[in-house]
Amino acid sequence: VADDEQGSPAYDDLLQTLRHRVEERRRAGDYPDGLEGDLDRHFRRVQGMQGTHVTTEQLLGSIESVRGASHFDRSRIEGASRLPGGELAHRAVSKAVGREIDGVLDQLRQFSDSVRGALELLTEAVDDPPRHLHPDLLGILYALDEQVAAIQRRLVLDDDPYRALVARIDELEARIGSRALLPPYSTAALREVIEGDDEERAARAKALADQVQGGDQVLDLRCGRGELLDVLREREVRAEGVESDDELRREASAKGHVVHGGDGTSYLSRLPKASLGAIVADRVVEQLDAAAVIELVVAAAHGLREGGRLVIGTPNPESLDARARFGGLDPSVSAFVHPGYLQFLALQAGFRQVELVRISPVPDDQGLLEIPSELPSADLLNTNVDRLNRVLFAHRDALVVATR
């Protein structure tokens, strides 16, 4: 099968092959002659066995015509004759057997009246379906009536709360809308500034990929341009992404990755329980409020299967360098989230093992320099330099790796 996805020539070729194969089977006698026609005729026959339906209108019309014909009277007996003297003979016979004829007509009238009464009763029953003596149909009708009534009741009763809810949502939407961040720059452009050059991003993606090594069905939340997805694909790990920014999502999709739009936690919560091997949320939690961080970790616990990993990457608040580098640089960052809290949260959400991994070390040449050892009090001063370096220039990022 060829790789042309846009048009259908690839499958056109395949279909052509299938058609040839059908011809060959016909020639070889595998398919009997006229197989399709036989099956079609069979279906038409089955369809024809449905029988004709008599409508209520037809039945009523038929009963009405019976009613019109049930008028019995001696005067309606034809006495005319084309034979000479025939009419006279008819009259004589009629007179001779008049009593018997009247008797027969009386019996017919009685019978007709009874039949007409029965037909009228039947007409009434047909005209008024609930009067049919079909308990099963009545049962269905009553059940449907009950359902309709229940729906109507619910609509009436729930009307006010429903309206109140809609009004409340409108109000909240208006508030959120008025506070929405509508910058003149794209998220993609800002991420370039924050996350550094291609090399830096690739190194970070590899560090993240190392943490999900061995897993499969990885979901990368806020996957950006798909750098992690690239690495995972190279390592033959099945992975998909979620990205709310359209521009970034398009870029990742253009590289052939499956990337879902919208919010990562919402997407996660729609997935069946224990359906993923790993979830990566890098540079996500610091953009969420406290409730959303909890929702994310709980949803991840739900979505991961036994042994699956949640990897949360976030700027390390224990590093003043990280604070200087990232603090205020991204206006969507609401607050640094301490990895200690994330470890605690993951354990409380049901993860059985949680580790903290520090990545992105500050280059040595950017830290405070040690004093030459020959100077007085060098040891003491260098101990203090070391302590300061650990506070000022600790690793810039922390990874919380939680195993389900």
Added chain:
Amino acid sequence: MEVDRLLRTEPHEPTANHLRSVVEGPVLLYIGPIGPSRRIDRLIEAFNILVTHHRPDAQLIVASTGGSASYSRVLLRQLLELNLSNAWLLEAADDGQVVALLERAVLLVTLADADDGDDAEGEADAGTLLSVAFAYGIPAVARGVGALSTLASGAALLLDPDDGIEVAAEAFLEVLTNGRLRAELVERGRRRAVELDLPLAPPRRVEPVTTAPVQAAT
């Protein structure tokens, strides 16, 4: 039938259990309303060829989400007269049942007409079925009529409107047994789902139907 709603629905356990313990062999699935324009009769005819000549172990499940009761009766009679004991007509399937069926199906199928006017609903239903196939990563075979040609081109195996039921049966057989084609249809389907902004079910392992085709006695 909405993809989003199906993804939020847990499978109906009795149906899932029945499928696990009773239904063996590859399952071909149709989901949607049933009525004359959906041409379930043609689907049954193509399935009849598939099981009679190629895969006697194949199963067809027609899960109706509404439609004509009298047409259902005709279909049941058709199944009975063709002696297709491995075809199952499930009337008024709810979301839970549909999800259970989707988890078991290896191929989604429809041969609905969709040319114009009266058949517009048939086309829409077939479009929904294909969307479900893409979202759930299940290969699909359909007739390439109307807007379906655009919706599913390259992401599902679309038969020409003039192709008969023998070609349809051959297409079913090909997708069931050609592992590479199945994997490709799944991958393309999932990509199309993303392009269409459809939510996706978690990827499931894509496998060819490993049982070797069995030549039935004819």
